[in-house]
Amino acid sequence: MGGVSTAIDITLNSLVLGGVFLIVAIGLNIIYGLSRVMNLAHGSLYALGAYSGYTLVSTGLNFFVALLLAPLLVGVAGLLIERTVIAPMRSRSIVYTLILTYGLMFFIDGLIKYTWGNEPRFIDLPAFMRETLPILGTHYPVFRLMTLLITAVVMAGLMLFLSRTKTGMTLRASSTIPEMVSCLGVNMKYVHIGAFVLGSVLAGIAGIIAGPLTTIDPIMGHEMLISSFVVIVIGGLGSLRGAVIAALLIGAVQTLAEFFITDLAMVIVYMLMAIILAIKPRGILGEGKFE
Amino acid sequence: MMIDRTSIPADTKYLTPASIAAIAVVAVALVMLPFVWDNRFYISLINEMLIFGLLAMSLDVLLGYTGLLSFMHNAYLGIGAYVVGLFLIHISPTSIWFAALVGIAATSLIALPVGWVQVRTGGLAFALLTLAFGMMFHTVVWKWYSLTGGDDGLMGVPTPEVHLFGWSLGTTGDPKVMYLTTVVVVGLCYLLTRRIIHSPFGSVLEAIRENEDRAAFVGINVRRYKLYGWMLACMLASIAGALFILYKGYIGPTTMSAFSGAGVLMMVLLGGMGTLWGPLIGAVIFIYISDYISTMTEHWEIYLGLVVILLVLFLPTGFVGIGDHLKRFLKRKG
Amino acid sequence: MEEFLCTEDLCRHFGGVMATNKVCIDIEANGLRSIIGPNGAGKTTFINVVTGRLPASSGKVTFRGRDITNKPTHKLVKMGICRTFQITSIFQNLTVFENVRIAKQARLGGSLRVFSARKSLKAVTEQTWAILERLELQDLADQPAKNLAYGDQRVLEVAIALAGEPQILFLDEPTAGMSPAETQHISELIRGLADEISVVLVEHDMDLVMSISDVISVLHYGSIIAEGKPEEIQNNEMVREAYLGKEE
Numbered sequence: 076m077g078g079v080s081t082a083i084d085i086t087l088n089s090l091v092l093g094g095v096f097l098i099v100a101i102g103l104n105i106i107y108g109l110s111r112v113m114n115l116a117h118g119s120l121y122a123l124g125a126y127s128g129y130t131l132v133s134t135g136l137n138f139f140v141a142l143l144l145a146p147l148l149v150g151v152a153g154l155l156i157e158r159t160v161i162a163p164m165r166s167r168s169i170v171y172t173l174i175l176t177y178g179l180m181f182f183i184d185g186l187i188k189y190t191w192g193n194e195p196r197f198i199d200l201p202a203f204m205r206e207t208l209p210i211l212g213t214h215y216p217v218f219r220l221m222t223l224l225i226t227a228v229v230m231a232g233l234m235l236f237l238s239r240t241k242t243g244m245t246l247r248a249s250s251t252i253p254e255m256v257s258c259l260g261v262n263m264k265y266v267h268i269g270a271f272v273l274g275s276v277l278a279g280i281a282g283i284i285a286g287p288l289t290t291i292d293p294i295m296g297h298e299m300l301i302s303s304f305v306v307i308v309i310g311g312l313g314s315l316r317g318a319v320i321a322a323l324l325i326g327a328v329q330t331l332a333e334f335f336i337t338d339l340a341m342v343i344v345y346m347l348m349a350i351i352l353a354i355k356p357r358g359i360l361g362e363g364k365f366e
Numbered sequence: 367m368m369i370d371r372t373s374i375p376a377d378t379k380y381l382t383p384a385s386i387a388a389i390a391v392v393a394v395a396l397v398m399l400p401f402v403w404d405n406r407f408y409i410s411l412i413n414e415m416l417i418f419g420l421l422a423m424s425l426d427v428l429l430g431y432t433g434l435l436s437f438m439h440n441a442y443l444g445i446g447a448y449v450v451g452l453f454l455i456h457i458s459p460t461s462i463w464f465a466a467l468v469g470i471a472a473t474s475l476i477a478l479p480v481g482w483v484q485v486r487t488g489g490l491a492f493a494l495l496t497l498a499f500g501m502m503f504h505t506v507v508w509k510w511y512s513l514t515g516g517d518d519g520l521m522g523v524p525t526p527e528v529h530l531f532g533w534s535l536g537t538t539g540d541p542k543v544m545y546l547t548t549v550v551v552v553g554l555c556y557l558l559t560r561r562i563i564h565s566p567f568g569s570v571l572e573a574i575r576e577n578e579d580r581a582a583f584v585g586i587n588v589r590r591y592k593l594y595g596w597m598l599a600c601m602l603a604s605i606a607g608a609l610f611i612l613y614k615g616y617i618g619p620t621t622m623s624a625f626s627g628a629g630v631l632m633m634v635l636l637g638g639m640g641t642l643w644g645p646l647i648g649a650v651i652f653i654y655i656s657d658y659i660s661t662m663t664e665h666w667e668i669y670l671g672l673v674v675i676l677l678v679l680f681l682p683t684g685f686v687g688i689g690d691h692l693k694r695f696l697k698r699k700g
Numbered sequence: 701m702e703e704f705l706c707t708e709d710l711c712r713h714f715g716g717v718m719a720t721n722k723v724c725i726d727i728e729a730n731g732l733r734s735i736i737g738p739n740g741a742g743k744t745t746f747i748n749v750v751t752g753r754l755p756a757s758s759g760k761v762t763f764r765g766r767d768i769t770n771k772p773t774h775k776l777v778k779m780g781i782c783r784t785f786q787i788t789s790i791f792q793n794l795t796v797f798e799n800v801r802i803a804k805q806a807r808l809g810g811s812l813r814v815f816s817a818r819k820s821l822k823a824v825t826e827q828t829w830a831i832l833e834r835l836e837l838q839d840l841a842d843q844p845a846k847n848l849a850y851g852d853q854r855v856l857e858v859a860i861a862l863a864g865e866p867q868i869l870f871l872d873e874p875t876a877g878m879s880p881a882e883t884q885h886i887s888e889l890i891r892g893l894a895d896e897i898s899v900v901l902v903e904h905d906m907d908l909v910m911s912i913s914d915v916i917s918v919l920h921y922g923s924i925i926a927e928g929k930p931e932e933i934q935n936n937e938m939v940r941e942a943y944l945g946k947e948e
Binding site for chain 2: 751753772773774777778782785789790791793794795797798801802803805806807810811812813814816817818819820822823824825826833838841842860861862863864906923937
Binding site for chain 1: 625631673
């Protein structure tokens with residue numbers, strides 16, 4: 076009895092965690108796949124999503140309205156970042172972009188601390204989301220199920236966008252043969268901007284849905300950045316399907332490890348990463364398969 | 367035209383008369399300093415600059431010479447420092463040189479498998495993994511309370527006597543003794559690293575930095591040499607760690623945090639990568655400024671971030687590059 | 701006679717595209733073999749697979765009877781399989797001399813000397829000078845490679861490859877973007893090399909290919925459709941169709 080409900084709890088928790096990892100990691104991968112930029116400030120944009128969600132909700136806005144607005148705000152931040160500091164780096168070695176976005180990470184984290192302080196914050200959820208729902212002998216929080224649902228909707232929307240719309244197909248083509256796509260009259264500049272903004276919006280979505288799961292604090296971005304690195308490196312840099320597999324895997328492993336050994340759970344995750352990379356250095360599905 | 371077939375044109379020489387003179391002047395000045403200017407605060411500050419200078423220089427071996435980016439090179443300073451500290455506390459409180467050797471060996475043992483995985487993955491993933499593994503080490507020292515003291519840090523590290531050729535200088539608790547030890551060790555490490563960089567081995571690292579693909583196609587085992595470069599950088603960092611724990615008598619997890627890692631990266635950027643001495647200067651500037659700013663504002667993360675961004679955008683060659691910019695500017699004027 | 705470099709049913713596909721499709725080729729131990737074909741025929745992919753830059757999807761490459769399929773690049777180079785690239789690939793910030801010297805050092809050994817000076821590798825230094833003189837680059841020896849004219853950079857790339865003491869040398873469009881005078885210079889060089897070692901040339905310049913090749917192989921959609929002496933290829937119906945399209 077207890078065993079079954081625990082197992083269900085763990086399974087659902089793995090999916091929820093894996094889902095959040097996935098949205099953040101897919102955002103990173105879209106930016107990398109389409110414009111060969113690895114944004115180390117991505118975790119900070121995720122934190123920004125959580126904090127702006129918090130502020131919007133605490134001014135009395137409905138949670139679901141905030142769910143739409145916060146990612147848009149992060150998207151605007153992404154646009155500003157792309158235009159001011161990322162675009163000038165296009166022609167330079169990726170080492171410089173990495174260092175630059177690393178600086179950007181500290182800059183945004185600093186601004187977050189300056190604005191919201193160091194104390195943890197909590198998003199006020201609508202009453203019905205604070206309930207629990209009985210599932211096979213366990214009582215599972217509704218907001219976690221909502222998180223799962225939102226993750227599914229976002230991922231489905233993204234897949235449809237990339238596979239069914241003309242813009243999506245152009246984007247996919249430009250990740251493999253940018254020269255050809257720019258010959259077809261597509262301005263690569265807009266592809267780069269679009270990728271960065273889309274990635275930022277995804278980070279924002281992940282931020283606001285993760286807000287109620289964890290506490291919102293200034294280091295949440297760092298932890299998420301590292302987890303999403305682990306996901307994209309294991310899945311294969313730039314590989315969208317690889318990210319799906321890896322996110323679910325890491326979500327499950329981390330949930331299990333936290334359940335059994337709590338404190339050093341992350342070490343288990345890194346060990347797993349090291350083992351996978353020792354066998355498949357370019358990740359499970361290999362690098363650069365933008366599909 | 368006759369060509370001397372034993373010479374190498376535009377060779378980067380280990381030591382030229384000018385560099386010997388410059389090194390000698392700096393060395394004499396550094397050694398004489400505590401005897402003519404007995405200011406404990408500044409002697410300690412310079413001591414810290416030299417230790418982090420060594421760390422920044424070791425990162426330069428990786429970044430400036432091998433073309434590999436490590437975001438958390440401070441982790442290897444940290445590992446070295448913890449190991450030396452634990453050795454002095456639990457095993458032998460007096461054998462300072464042996465403790466340092468154990469520190470280097472233990473750091474190498476940890477860096478080897480990590481490096482082995484990292485070099486197999488390629489350039490970008492390498493950089494991301496340094497961050498991931500660095501964070502892992504940070505978590506371990508933070509959470510493993512019984513061994514490392516967790517958040518409180520490792521305290522009560524003894525201050526052993528420094529013996530040099532059977533002659534006792536005094537204990538590391540004496541700032542002057544510690545300072546002189548640091549000067550000698552960092553000086554030797556600088557000369558040694560400079561020697562290595564100008565050797566045939568160093569030229570392999572440079573070739574990998576310039577063009578990894580081409581390097582493989584002249585017959586270089588790129589992964590293996592990247593690993594050698596990584597190991598060299600980590601060993602130097604662990605030496606800095608040994609000095610650090612002797613100097614501070616304490617180490618906490620913040621020294622191994624991502625934030626400190628960014629600081630080291632910035633020292634290299636400030637000084638100019640690929641020069642060895644540039645990052646040493648970078649460490650001096652960085653520590654002086656951070657010491658100054660942190661007393662004025664608590665939000666200094668914002669400034670650190672901003673300076674990194676501006677440096678990359680406008681002065682990627684760092685302090686060393688300013689000289690070249692000036693030269694070009696004057697030429698255009700003249 | 702011992703086989704030199706052979707491929708058996710060598711394949712490489714990208715997704716569903718067969719860039720190299722069951723290629724069987726038998727290259728002689730000396731002479732000049734050209735590989736031609738329309739754009740996108742898979743010439744560069746073929747070289748990439750043979751020289752270990754891309755893994756083969758299936759099939760086999762043998763060199764002097766040994767299976768070398770998917771061996772790491774640096775090992776192939778040590779066996780004497782060297783190449784140049786379509787897009788100039790040199791060590792931009794190193795001097796011309798260092799560009800060649802590092803290749804020579806990788807060939808002759810000494811890369812693990814950590815405490816000696818670079819010039820202490822005497823044989824490396826001398827042989828580097830010899831290669832530079834042969835390719836008439838000695839006057840540029842102290843220049844950073846990035847300062848060189850484009851044509852000189854292409855020659856430098858050949859020099860780097862030669863420093864590896866190749867038994868077989870793959871040249872991927874060495875004359876791309878060169879002036880007629882530079883092309884003339886490099887074609888004489890290639891012809892000279894082909895008398896000593898085996899040279900495999902991928903080239904678009906038909907006049908050049910027809911004038912200097914011993915044997916020509918024609919690739920089309922990843923497969924070899926014809927092989928023979930220049931005059932045979934010129935008169936081959938299938939080759940004409942591949943280039944000009946079939947007349948309806």
